[in-house]
Amino acid sequence: MSKNRRKIIAANWKMNLTIGQGKELVHNILKEKDLPCEVVFAPPFTHLSEIKKITSDRDKVFLAAQNCHHESSGAFTGEISTDMLKDMGVQMVIVGHSERRELFGDTGKWINQKIKACLKRNLQPIFCFGEKLEQREQNQHFETVGKQIKEGLSGLSEAQIQDVIFAYEPVWAIGTGHTATPGQAEEMHQFVREEISSTSSDQVARSVPILYGGSVKPANASELLSCPNIDGALVGGASLKANDFLSIVAAV
Numbered sequence: 001m002s003k004n005r006r007k008i009i010a011a012n013w014k015m016n017l018t019i020g021q022g023k024e025l026v027h028n029i030l031k032e033k034d035l036p037c038e039v040v041f042a043p044p045f046t047h048l049s050e051i052k053k054i055t056s057d058r059d060k061v062f063l064a065a066q067n068c069h070h071e072s073s074g075a076f077t078g079e080i081s082t083d084m085l086k087d088m089g090v091q092m093v094i095v096g097h098s099e100r101r102e103l104f105g106d107t108g109k110w111i112n113q114k115i116k117a118c119l120k121r122n123l124q125p126i127f128c129f130g131e132k133l134e135q136r137e138q139n140q141h142f143e144t145v146g147k148q149i150k151e152g153l154s155g156l157s158e159a160q161i162q163d164v165i166f167a168y169e170p171v172w173a174i175g176t177g178h179t180a181t182p183g184q185a186e187e188m189h190q191f192v193r194e195e196i197s198s199t200s201s202d203q204v205a206r207s208v209p210i211l212y213g214g215s216v217k218p219a220n221a222s223e224l225l226s227c228p229n230i231d232g233a234l235v236g237g238a239s240l241k242a243n244d245f246l247s248i249v250a251a252v
């Protein structure tokens with residue numbers, strides 16, 4: 001697993017696109033031969049093996065799942081284990097996305113177990129956290145994010161934390177068109193680095209990538225990505241169109 005802080009643009013397709021549409025999208029994006037950063041595709045589970053066939057021979061291109069179960073096998077109808085993902089050639093897993101927390105009841109404890117399961121299988125977790133609108137309005141955004149980070153990293157060694165990709169996604173900015181201002185995002189990313197430092201070390205905090213997510217689009221990408229503590233983006237809506245996604249990648 002790579003341990004360096006680097007620029008990453010990740011595409012979270014959520015529950016969108018057929019396999020054919022997904023393949024066409026990836027083909028169109030990968031027509032760009034000179035990617036300036038790492039690019040991650042997180043399609044639905046059903047698309048992973050087909051998308052892997054297109055991405056496997058490309059440098060700097062990685063495949064992620066959108067979720068996993070923390071047990072390696074067993075009676076968990078409808079779930080997918082990290083062993084199964086590893087078997088398919090997946091390299092990363094989105095863990096703790098706010099839609100999982102809100103709509104499917106993923107708790108801080110589960111998220112921690114999922115992160116541990118990923119790391120055990122050499123899969124890099126893309127660990128998401130972020131406050132809701134009312135928490136920001138009540139000035140509880142730092143407290144909320146601090147708690148989510150502590151829960152997610154609980155029991156992890158410094159070496160393990162070094163392999164985590166962090167993603168700050170304010171819930172009020174996801175799919176709403178309301179992006180955090182570069183100032184709001186940078187301030188939180190700085191705070192996240194301080195939290196990581198207090199859980200591990202300053203060296204680890206400085207060396208992990210922290211992505212921003214929430215209505216990232218071509219029009220706001222360069223402003224956000226030029227902030228010193230923002231190492232990339234986790235993109236939902238705008239990752240479904242090759243031109244939009246490539247403009248965000250180019251903004252790096």
Ligand code: PGA
Nearest residue numbers: 174175214215235236237
């Ligand atoms: P959005 O989604 O870019 O559509 O706001 C981001 C995400 O949920 O990861």
